[in-house]
Amino acid sequence: MNIKTLFFGITTDLVGASELQIDVTENTSVKDxxxxxxxxxxxxxxxxxxxxxxxxxxxxxxxxxxNGDVVAVIPPVSGG
Structure with a gap:
């Protein structure tokens, strides 16, 4: 399955992209x-x-x- 994955904040820097297509097997949970x-x-x-x-x-x-889900990876937010 093809999952569109969006990265925000520090995760963008850590993976080197703001958006990637990631292939996973069927019945993949969020934990997996x-x-x-x-x-x-x-x-x-x-x-x-x-x-x-x-x-x-x-x-x-x-x-x-x-298949076709859009997953966003959202880092912890801090500030004041």
């Missing part, structure tokens, strides 16, 4: 997708946590991705 990302882009381990949104809605780890 995070593992795929960390394997392909080990630099992502440099941040403690990040949120995942699928099709513009925050997703839980057990959500199963579908």
């Amino acid at each position: 997708f995070k593992l795929v990302l960390k394997k392909a882009y080990s630099q992502l381990e440099n941040i403690n946590s990040y949120a995942i949104a699928v099709n513009e809605e925050y997703a839980t780890d057990n959500l199963i991705l579908k």
Whole structure:
């Protein structure tokens, strides 16, 4: 399956792109997708946590991705 993946903030710098197409197998969960990302882009381990949104809605780890989904990788936000 082909998943359009968008990166924001520091994650853009860590992977070297703001958008990538990532191929995953069918029945891949958000949790599995995070593992795929960390394997392909080990630099992502440099941040403690990040949120995942699928099709513009925050997703839980057990959500199963579908072909053509758009996944956003959103780093923690800080500031004041």
